[in-house]
Amino acid sequence: MQKNKLPTIKEIAKRLNVSVSTVSRALHGHPSIGLVTTMRVQKIAEEIGYEANKSAIHFKERKTYTIGVIIPNLSEPFFSSALSGIEDIAEKHNYNVIIGQSLDNFEREKRIVENMKDHRVDGVLVSLTKDTSTYEHFENLKKYNIPVVFFDRVPARKDINFVACNLLSGMLQAMAKLVKAGHKRIGLINGPAKLAATLQRVEIYFKCLKENNLPIDQDIMVSTSLAKSDNVKAIQKLLALDERPTAVIVFNDYVVLDCIAAVKAAGLEVNKDISFISFANLPIWEYMDTLPLASIEQFAHSQSVIATEYLFKMIDEPGAGYGTDKPYLQHVIDSEMIDYSL
Amino acid sequence: MQKNKLPTIKEIAKRLNVSVSTVSRALHGHPSIGLVTTMRVQKIAEEIGYEANKSAIHFKERKTYTIGVIIPNLSEPFFSSALSGIEDIAEKHNYNVIIGQSLDNFEREKRIVENMKDHRVDGVLVSLTKDTSTYEHFENLKKYNIPVVFFDRVPARKDINFVACNLLSGMLQAMAKLVKAGHKRIGLINGPAKLAATLQRVEIYFKCLKENNLPIDQDIMVSTSLAKSDNVKAIQKLLALDERPTAVIVFNDYVVLDCIAAVKAAGLEVNKDISFISFANLPIWEYMDTLPLASIEQFAHSQSVIATEYLFKMIDEPGAGYGTDKPYLQHVIDSEMIDYSL
DNA sequence: TTGTACGCGTTATCAG
DNA sequence: CTGATAACGCGTACAA
Numbered sequence A, B: 001m002q003k004n005k006l007p008t009i010k011e012i013a014k015r016l017n018v019s020v021s022t023v024s025r026a027l028h029g030h031p032s033i034g035l036v037t038t039m040r041v042q043k044i045a046e047e048i049g050y051e052a053n054k055s056a057i058h059f060k061e062r063k064t065y066t067i068g069v070i071i072p073n074l075s076e077p078f079f080s081s082a083l084s085g086i087e088d089i090a091e092k093h094n095y096n097v098i099i100g101q102s103l104d105n106f107e108r109e110k111r112i113v114e115n116m117k118d119h120r121v122d123g124v125l126v127s128l129t130k131d132t133s134t135y136e137h138f139e140n141l142k143k144y145n146i147p148v149v150f151f152d153r154v155p156a157r158k159d160i161n162f163v164a165c166n167l168l169s170g171m172l173q174a175m176a177k178l179v180k181a182g183h184k185r186i187g188l189i190n191g192p193a194k195l196a197a198t199l200q201r202v203e204i205y206f207k208c209l210k211e212n213n214l215p216i217d218q219d220i221m222v223s224t225s226l227a228k229s230d231n232v233k234a235i236q237k238l239l240a241l242d243e244r245p246t247a248v249i250v251f252n253d254y255v256v257l258d259c260i261a262a263v264k265a266a267g268l269e270v271n272k273d274i275s276f277i278s279f280a281n282l283p284i285w286e287y288m289d290t291l292p293l294a295s296i297e298q299f300a301h302s303q304s305v306i307a308t309e310y311l312f313k314m315i316d317e318p319g320a321g322y323g324t325d326k327p328y329l330q331h332v333i334d335s336e337m338i339d340y341s342l
Numbered sequence C: 001t002t003g004t005a006c007g008c009g010t011t012a013t014c015a016g
Numbered sequence D: 001c002t003g004a005t006a007a008c009g010c011g012t013a014c015a016a
Helices: A009-016 A020-027 A035-047 A054-061 A077-092 A106-118 A136-143 A168-180 A196-211 A228-239 A253-265 A283-287 A300-316 B009-016 B020-027 B035-047 B054-061 B077-092 B106-118 B136-143 B168-180 B196-211 B228-239 B253-265 B283-287 B300-316
Strands: A066-071 A096-101 A123-126 A148-151 A162-166 A186-190 A221-223 A247-250 A275-280 A294-297 A330-334 A336-339 B066-071 B096-101 B123-126 B148-151 B162-166 B186-190 B221-223 B247-250 B275-280 B294-297 B330-334 B336-339
Touching (some): A054 B054, A066 A106, A077 A300, A077 B077, A077 B096, A106 A136, A162 A300, A168 A196, A196 A221, A228 A253, A253 A275, A283 B253, A300 A330, B077 B300, B096 B106, B123 B136, B123 B300, B136 B148, B148 B300, B162 B300, B168 B196, B168 B294, B168 B336, B196 B247
Parallel strands (some): A066 A096, A162 A330, A186 A221, A247 A275, B066 B096, B123 B148, B186 B221, B186 B247, B247 B275, B275 B294
Antiparallel strands (some): A294 A336
16 A cells, blocks of 8 residues: 655655755755745655655765674673663764674674674674684674774784773782681682683782782682583582682672572582672672672773774774774773672 | 775676676576676676675665664663564564663653664664653654554553563462462552553552452552662651551562662561562572562563564565554563562 | 756666 | 666755
8 A cells, every 4th residue: 555655855856846956955954045945845845744864875975874783692781781881872973783692602793793794884892702712704894994892802912992801900909808808718710711801810810819829729710601500510619629718709790699509509608608709790789688708890881881982983083093003992991899798 | 095995796897897787697696697707707706805785785675674672771681681582583584673772761762763763774663661651753653664563661552563461460379379378468569650561550459459358558559760769768668657568569670679678778577577579570589588479570582572573574564464453463471470489 | 046967886677 | 698777865066
């Protein structure tokens, strides 16, 4: 029935027996168009409910006014909160945001990048899969002049733009606190080996031990794929040790949640038999009865906002050198211990 | 430096001294093109790294292969989980998803709808603002043949497509459980008046009281704007009553979180001095020590998936009558009590 | 002050 | 088998 008969500039021109350019200019209030004509045009534009087809304009401008966001999983508060920040900034720039969930799957990540390139987004924000260790799919975007900024889960390279968290600062505070409380045997539950953050955690862990003159003991270092069952296994391994750690650094708050449950299930008491410190600072701690001693804030929102703002710099001033060589964005946010033991 | 010199079909044509149509057909493996020509074309296409400009194709097809999602807030797990489901389905249909956060602000919602229309999305999914009570901005989309499906927070109308939760079924189970446990004074903490769900809650509340031969008492009915401070005020009002309720139906799990905290702060014990039942079934309950007696699952994921699939039916078969009159989607999911008291 | 012509990248139609 | 041309909706340099 209703044919796709959307009002166009052409339609208006026909009705008024003027040219499309006149209509176009009239609609934009161009000074060179006579007042009467302008009014007449605007009048029927109003009447027939004309509204410019942005996608046509974008096509012509060879821009889409859209940025792409690639993240592992929307269901994780960390990422949805980041996305929320991104959308905020994009909206201020009159940009749209399209999303792609990699689901921590490298192949999917590649497909999503491909798709975003096909759609000619004007820029891309990425938080990597835990399995991403090559970056050609992103290189490809350079060919299309599509700027990329990584955040949080970033490649281990120097020729890219990223914003991430320096976990050390907060961790040092936390560690000092543990040592002061008398902990001498401090374990580590780390994440998947391929994640850059995992390596970082080890480094920090070592550094902190050293800083406090504590020995390194491989027995109390375990890791998890981040799957729930694996989290439980990890903590259980530690609990089963003859000489178990009295405190544990944990990859993130989600893992700690499972650890706490497992400790309770084992008939032990959190913060007495064993204490935890982890990374993320989930908003729910506020409501929990049993929490880690401290959590190292990761600033999902700040990270994403900074990344997005830089992305827009690159988009708005192409050729200004942003994102190339010297002015690479390599923003590292100092982390911060949030003390829950008070 | 690098001019926007992306390889196009035209470029290939020039290099080979053939027409663009030949190139186009060769690229698509059209049978009418000679094998040699086809090969030659594909060869340099490969060489110069040609990739079709989808946005040009979409422009020509007058489709964007993009759907819009309008939700109050990405930071709420309920909505991010819904969005996750939407993105999943869209991806299967090779569609993109653009998002808009209304932040529960009616004016923003209008702007977002406008924006999505400007961008000519092929369809829209909406969960309303708590202040939305008029729907002209959506009517407008009809003019552009952009189908709309509402989910969860839906308009109180019959001439639209929606999927929502019937909260009654789960609630009846929960209520039966309360009564069986001896509760006779059951209060209500409701949400903002403008939200359709608020009215629904009252109806259910009344119905359940009646079903169980309990009297209605205005004193134990309060409401909150959903802001934290307001949540606390609401529960405190109930706690301050001479004869306070022994159990309370609460608008949703987020409000309960604040209630529980307030109860503890008042030196009372949850599930002893006062019990709660609410709506949402947050994933974190699993990890909490203090939880409501039960939570009525809202099925964020299911709702959004069903809504999205119907949206694609409308998109894929326009004129098939979907979304008009008889085949309006008015899918109501029966809710389900999740019992946490075991 | 207004109109003509062109370009954005692609596909479809019609001719040859 | 291949090419020229129109069309999608709009903006704009150039011409009148």
